[in-house]
Amino acid sequence: xVKIKDIAARCKVSVATVSKALxxxxxxxxxxxxxxxxxxxxxxxxxxxxxxxxxxxxxYNLGLLYVDPSQSGLEHEYxxxxxxxxxxxxxxxxxxxxxxxxxxxxxxxxxxxHARYRGCDGVVVVSADFKDPEIIELVxxxxxxxxxxxxxxNRTSIMSDNNRGxxxxxxxxxxxxxxxxxxxxxxDTTVTQQRVASFHxxxxxxxxxxxxxxxxxxxxxxxxxxxxxxxxxxxxxDRPTCIIFPDDYSYMGGLTEIEKHGxxxxxxxxxxxxxxxxxxxxxxxxxxxxxxxxKEIGKTSVLKLIEMIENPKTFMAxxxxxxxxxxxxxTVKQI
Amino acid sequence: xVKIKDIAARCKVSVATVSKALxxxxxxxxxxxxxxxxxxxxxxxxxxxxxxxxxxxxxYNLGLLYVDPSQSGLEHEYxxxxxxxxxxxxxxxxxxxxxxxxxxxxxxxxxxxHARYRGCDGVVVVSADFKDPEIIELVxxxxxxxxxxxxxxNRTSIMSDNNRGxxxxxxxxxxxxxxxxxxxxxxDTTVTQQRVASFHxxxxxxxxxxxxxxxxxxxxxxxxxxxxxxxxxxxxxDRPTCIIFPDDYSYMGGLTEIEKHGxxxxxxxxxxxxxxxxxxxxxxxxxxxxxxxxKEIGKTSVLKLIEMIENPKTFMAxxxxxxxxxxxxxTVKQI
DNA sequence: TTGTAAGCGTTATCAG
DNA sequence: CTGATAACGCTTACAA
Numbered sequence: 151x152v153k154i155k156d157i158a159a160r161c162k163v164s165v166a167t168v169s170k171a172l173x174x175x176x177x178x179x180x181x182x183x184x185x186x187x188x189x190x191x192x193x194x195x196x197x198x199x200x201x202x203x204x205x206x207x208x209x210y211n212l213g214l215l216y217v218d219p220s221q222s223g224l225e226h227e228y229x230x231x232x233x234x235x236x237x238x239x240x241x242x243x244x245x246x247x248x249x250x251x252x253x254x255x256x257x258x259x260x261x262x263x264h265a266r267y268r269g270c271d272g273v274v275v276v277s278a279d280f281k282d283p284e285i286i287e288l289v290x291x292x293x294x295x296x297x298x299x300x301x302x303x304n305r306t307s308i309m310s311d312n313n314r315g316x317x318x319x320x321x322x323x324x325x326x327x328x329x330x331x332x333x334x335x336x337x338d339t340t341v342t343q344q345r346v347a348s349f350h351x352x353x354x355x356x357x358x359x360x361x362x363x364x365x366x367x368x369x370x371x372x373x374x375x376x377x378x379x380x381x382x383x384x385x386x387x388d389r390p391t392c393i394i395f396p397d398d399y400s401y402m403g404g405l406t407e408i409e410k411h412g413x414x415x416x417x418x419x420x421x422x423x424x425x426x427x428x429x430x431x432x433x434x435x436x437x438x439x440x441x442x443x444x445k446e447i448g449k450t451s452v453l454k455l456i457e458m459i460e461n462p463k464t465f466m467a468x469x470x471x472x473x474x475x476x477x478x479x480x481t482v483k484q485i
Numbered sequence: 486x487v488k489i490k491d492i493a494a495r496c497k498v499s500v501a502t503v504s505k506a507l508x509x510x511x512x513x514x515x516x517x518x519x520x521x522x523x524x525x526x527x528x529x530x531x532x533x534x535x536x537x538x539x540x541x542x543x544x545y546n547l548g549l550l551y552v553d554p555s556q557s558g559l560e561h562e563y564x565x566x567x568x569x570x571x572x573x574x575x576x577x578x579x580x581x582x583x584x585x586x587x588x589x590x591x592x593x594x595x596x597x598x599h600a601r602y603r604g605c606d607g608v609v610v611v612s613a614d615f616k617d618p619e620i621i622e623l624v625x626x627x628x629x630x631x632x633x634x635x636x637x638x639n640r641t642s643i644m645s646d647n648n649r650g651x652x653x654x655x656x657x658x659x660x661x662x663x664x665x666x667x668x669x670x671x672x673d674t675t676v677t678q679q680r681v682a683s684f685h686x687x688x689x690x691x692x693x694x695x696x697x698x699x700x701x702x703x704x705x706x707x708x709x710x711x712x713x714x715x716x717x718x719x720x721x722x723d724r725p726t727c728i729i730f731p732d733d734y735s736y737m738g739g740l741t742e743i744e745k746h747g748x749x750x751x752x753x754x755x756x757x758x759x760x761x762x763x764x765x766x767x768x769x770x771x772x773x774x775x776x777x778x779x780k781e782i783g784k785t786s787v788l789k790l791i792e793m794i795e796n797p798k799t800f801m802a803x804x805x806x807x808x809x810x811x812x813x814x815x816t817v818k819q820i
Numbered sequence: 821t822t823g824t825a826a827g828c829g830t831t832a833t834c835a836g
Numbered sequence: 837c838t839g840a841t842a843a844c845g846c847t848t849a850c851a852a
Contacts, residue, residue, distance in 0.1 A: 151601075151829095153828095153829055153830085154829065154830065154831095155829080163838075163839085164838065164839045164840070165829090165830080165831095165839090165840095166831080166832085166838075166839060166840075166841090167837085167838055167839070169829095169830065169831060169832090170831090170832095170838090173831085177837065177838080178837065178838080179837060179838090182837080182838085196598050196601045196602055197589075197602055197829090197830080198539070198602070198604070198828090198829050198830070199535075199602050199603050199604065200534075200535040200536075200538040200539040200544070200604050200828085200829080200830090201535075201539050201828070201829035201830040201831085201844085202829080202830055202831075203535040203830090203844090204533070204535040204536050204539055204828090204829080204830075204831095204843095204844045204845065204846090205829085205830050205831045205832080205843075205844050206830085206831065206832095206844085207844080209535070210590060211583070211603075216572075218569060225560075225562050225565040225566055225569065225763075227560050227562075227565075230560040230565040230568075231560055233565075233568075234553060234560065237551075237584050237586075240584075241584075241586040241588055243591070244588065244589070244590035244591035244592075246583055246584060246585075246586075246603065247583065247584045248546070248581055248582065248583040248584075249572050249575075249576075249581060249582045249583075250581075251572075251576040251581075253576055253579065254532075254579070255545060255579035256578070256579035257579075263531050266486075266531045267531055267532055267533070267534050268534050268546075268581065269533070269534065269535050373767045399763070399767065402764075402767045402768070402769075403767070405769075406769040409769075428560075428734070429737075429764060432708045432734065432737045432738070433737070434737075434740075434741040434744075486845095488844095488845055488846085489845065489846065489847095490845080490846095498822075498823085499822065499823045499824075500823090500845090500846080500847095501822075501823060501824075501825090501847080501848080502821085502822055502823070504845095504846065504847060504848085505822090505847090505848090508847085512821065512822080513821070513822075514821060514822090517821080517822080532845090532846085533844085533845055533846070535844085535845080535846090536828090536844070536845035536846040536847090537845080537846055537847075538828090538846095539827095539828045539829065539830090539844090539845085539846075539847095540827080540828050540845085540846050540847045540848085541828085541846085541847065541848095542828080
């Protein structure tokens with residue numbers, strides 16, 4: 151490996167001069183700089199980020215905290231899109247991305263310790279158990295941190311706008327003439343609470359009375375449970391005319407149940423999903439769903455994190471809401 | 486940040502002793518070691534990987550080269566599962582994972598340069614343009630490298646066993662009594678060529694004569710094209726009784742077409758997918774498909790890479806084939 | 821069993 | 837505009 155010292159020798163200048171020239175310092179004359187840059191390139195010089203970071207205390211490396219929410223290798227398109235978007239945006243700003251676990255070299259350690267060990271300039275928390283003391287420790291430390299879809303007190307977070315999402319869905323369905331709207335929601339999380347509250351708000355503001363029986367719990371991404379909920383809804387004397395599902399996958403469970411009853415979508419019953427994954431676009435009829443802008447969420451988190459890193463003194467914690475949009479498919483009938 | 490020197494001062498020993506103790510060296514007495522470890526913990530000591538790597542030339546950090554194959558943020562479950570599995574396995578062995586791009590701090594650079602800059606111990610190439618000179622440069626360098634689903638001369642690669650996959654599919658369909666088997670394949674790639682060749686081989690070994698018209702090209706993951714191919718197949722005078730699709734998503738395009746023709750699966754026509762994504766399991770009827778063991782693929786690549794890193798002299802390049810398995814759904818009728 | 825001291829490759833301070 | 841030198845935090849011969 152050729153190093154600064156070798157270049158210095160070849161150019162007959164000092165290592166300090168080479169370092170400065172390579173970093174584009176205005177201290178060094180154009181002539182010298184050119185020569186050094188050229189020589190460095192000829193010799194195949196590659197900087198050493200470890201040495202650099204050791205000295206500067208900056209790594210230009212972002213930690214990425216991603217705890218697989220399903221714990222089972224089942225991938226969520228929502229998260230993989232966010233991950234990809236984070237990677238792309240970080241690259242764009244000249245940052246690398248390193249996964250942060252709670253292990254260092256086999257030994258268990260806290261996430262914070264790990265991030266510090268690797269000298270991360272900051273960490274973006276994409277998916278994690280937000281009640282985990284380790285996560286709280288990380289977020290409350292002086293390590294610049296951005297969390298996605300969860301707000302910590304006085305910390306920066308990027309949120310998919312669940313309020314708006316459910317509001318838009320209800321409004322859309324209402325405008326299509328539906329009054330009997332059922333809502334199946336996922337397991338209890340912050341996000342779920344937001345969505346349920348928003349559902350009720352939206353209904354209230356439209357003066358819609360929704361019977362208790364129209365509101366059911368199921369689980370995200372597990373079609374079976376939404377299938378069961380759907381079956382119960384279909385068994386009601388006064389059936390809903392439209393069902394909102396926890397997410398697009400869950401809808402598949404409802405679909406099976408609806409077909410079993412010999413009903414057709416949207417002629418006999420209308421449905422709406424949530425997420426806007428690829429599947430929703432290739433289904434026929436195409437699914438009406440709320441598309442979360444996961445690309446923008448990833449992008450914004452990196453943007454905010456870098457801002458925070460570069461301006462530690464002046465940066466103010468903020469909650470950014472990222473709007474999605476309604477994807478109008480063919481699954482809601484005009485009544 | 487507390488450092489080794491601080492611990493040394495507090496314990497009244499030298500920094501060398503602290504370093505050795507913290508690394509569990511047998512040189513240091515148990516008593517001293519205990520005291521040092523305890524003090525380090527009390528003082529909240531966190532090692533500095535940069536300083537360590539600088540000195541040891543080892544980073545315990547793996548580079549991850551992942552060029553989004555779709556270039557468009559559309560995620561493939563196959564890859565995201567591999568990524569997740571790589572992350573998990575690396576963690577398990579005490580390695581971190583850093584994404585490798587061809588930029589350093591905004592400036593364009595080769596992948597190899599980037600990996601060296603970050604001091605990666607090795608790189609796993611998950612998805613990339615294998616004809617890209619930069620990729621070739623990386624793989625042919627002395628940087629330990631493992632590639633997934635592509636073989637380079639005298640280099641280690643982990644392959645999903647496409648030969649076996651298609652062979653098993655054909656055999657299964659044949660045993661179900663089908664003789665008129667159609668095959669829709671994806672765009673031209675190494676993987677596609679393998680699959681097409683295997684299809685023919687399998688048919689030959691079963692003495693199956695497949696008419697040209699039963700073999701159609703489409704595109705991976707784009708239902709529309711497989712839909713068109715399906716339409717053409719259904720328009721034939723002598724229709725196939727079973728259609729093999731390029732992948733599970735593509736099947737969705739075929740499904741729409743089949744339903745348009747008023748046909749039912751599997752009563753009127755049988756179908757088989759490829760990949761075994763989550764969707765295939767939640768469809769009803771459940772899709773018969775070949776499940777690629779993407780988790781194992783990720784795991785094995787890390788395993789092999791670490792082997793290579795730890796035994797640079799004795800490690801021999803190898804191609805490892807990872808078998809998948811047939812997921813028997815309800816989409817192939819017994820004739 | 822412990823300590824001394826050199827050095828990994830770079831940047832930053834200060835002097836020239 | 838350039839150079840000498842210390843320092844970043846750690847590991848590792850080698851010495852004691």
